[in-house]
Amino acid sequence: MDVGTHSERLFKFNLPFKLPSSTVLRAAGVYLSGILYSVGFWFLVDASIYSKTVNASIVHVTFVDWIPGICSSLGMFVVNSIDKNRLFNDSLNGSGGGGLSSFNGGLSSTSWYARLILFFGFSLLAGGLAGSVVVLVLKFLMKDFNTYPTLGMGVANVVCNSCIMLSCIVLWISQNIEDEYSYSLVL
Amino acid sequence: MITINPLSKIICLSIILAFGFLLIVLSCAVYNNWRPLSVIGIFLVAPIPNAVFGKLDNNDFMNESTSSVPDFGKFLTGFLVLSGLALPLMLYHSLLITRNAMLMSMGGGFLVYLTIITFGTFFHEEDDEF
Numbered sequence: 001m002d003v004g005t006h007s008e009r010l011f012k013f014n015l016p017f018k019l020p021s022s023t024v025l026r027a028a029g030v031y032l033s034g035i036l037y038s039v040g041f042w043f044l045v046d047a048s049i050y051s052k053t054v055n056a057s058i059v060h061v062t063f064v065d066w067i068p069g070i071c072s073s074l075g076m077f078v079v080n081s082i083d084k085n086r087l088f089n090d091s092l093n094g095s096g097g098g099g100l101s102s103f104n105g106g107l108s109s110t111s112w113y114a115r116l117i118l119f120f121g122f123s124l125l126a127g128g129l130a131g132s133v134v135v136l137v138l139k140f141l142m143k144d145f146n147t148y149p150t151l152g153m154g155v156a157n158v159v160c161n162s163c164i165m166l167s168c169i170v171l172w173i174s175q176n177i178e179d180e181y182s183y184s185l186v187l
Numbered sequence: 188m189i190t191i192n193p194l195s196k197i198i199c200l201s202i203i204l205a206f207g208f209l210l211i212v213l214s215c216a217v218y219n220n221w222r223p224l225s226v227i228g229i230f231l232v233a234p235i236p237n238a239v240f241g242k243l244d245n246n247d248f249m250n251e252s253t254s255s256v257p258d259f260g261k262f263l264t265g266f267l268v269l270s271g272l273a274l275p276l277m278l279y280h281s282l283l284i285t286r287n288a289m290l291m292s293m294g295g296g297f298l299v300y301l302t303i304i305t306f307g308t309f310f311h312e313e314d315d316e317f
Contacts, residue, residue, distance in 0.1 A: 030258050034265025041266075042273035046280055053281040175258065 022177050029174025033167040037076075040163030044069050047156040057150040059140065065157055068131035072164040075124025078117060080171055086114040125165050132161040196309060204302040210295030214288040222278055223292035229271040230300040234307065236263035271296045 044066070051061040136154035145151060208227070215221045240260025272293055279289040 027261060030261040031265040034262040035269045037262070038266040038269035038273065042270065042277055046273075046277040049277060049281045049283075053283065171258075171262070175255070 026174045026177045029170055029177065033171040033174065036163050036167035036170060040069070040072075040160040040167065043156045043160040043163065047153040047160075051153055055150075055153075057145060059143075059145055059150055059153065061153055064139070065135055065153070068128040068135060068157065068161050069164070070128075071124050071131060072128030072161050075121045075126075075128060076164055076168040076171075078121030078124060079168055080175075082114055082118055082121070084175065086110055087118065125168060129158075129161045129165055132157045193309075200302050200306055200309075203298055207295045207298030207302065210291045210298065214284075214291035214295065218285055218288050220284055220288065222283055223275055223288055226271050226274055226292045226296040227299065229267055229274065230296040231303075233264060233267035233271060233300055234303045236260040236267070238307070268300065271300065 047065070048061040051059070136158055140146075140151055140154035145154075211223060211227050214223050237257075237260045240257050240263075275284065275289040275292045275296075278284045279286055284292075
């Protein structure tokens, strides 16, 4: 599959390393997404245990701080449990062989539902991130807890939700790499 | 390519494994604080998802939905490996263990995981040769 780098030389300089194949890239992406999710999760757990043990302030991590993380995780689960072939292929194949409806961009009902659920999942993810910022502002900044060890518990919440969102994006991208790869294999 | 006797490979790996366990147990016993011991559990569980879900990949690759099952195993593996590293860090950040205990348990856990992975690939090569 090394077309362009070895058989036909396009550039004067070859890369000193081989570009990783799409399967390797995809595996690395999935591992990376697991690692990112883990980072986010442990930031949240760290904040809550820190607030229990060495917290000198009167602010404590309560269930409110966990809600954005739960929303993000739920959104990630929803987004990644959708079969991605349902999203795009149905609009190309037409809905049940109806020529005119596919010409007009009409979608079959499964594709429509898939997109609706995808939108729901992404809005859960975005809502989790926004909710963590809301917790940071309302619980920490508005009440003048600006010094760092206390503020760190709010910042950890934002970091956690950004990590979960990033993990979801990485997982999505790496699974789409595989889709193109298998597509070329089938053809 | 250097060929090593398989028996000496196994002996080397077991020594490294024992050293990893020793580091973790020391990190608990020296400070009489047995919280870092859970790192062992995480790193022992970490290779399992890949081993279990990876076997399901071999059905047939034309099927659309098979590829997402090993993905879940990889995701869990990444999650667990980083959990094993993050747990001592978190305990240190909450001042539940000392810094030396954190370093020892992280290093020990990583050695244990590395040994298991090396062992797995070692047997995998053995399968390919036959």
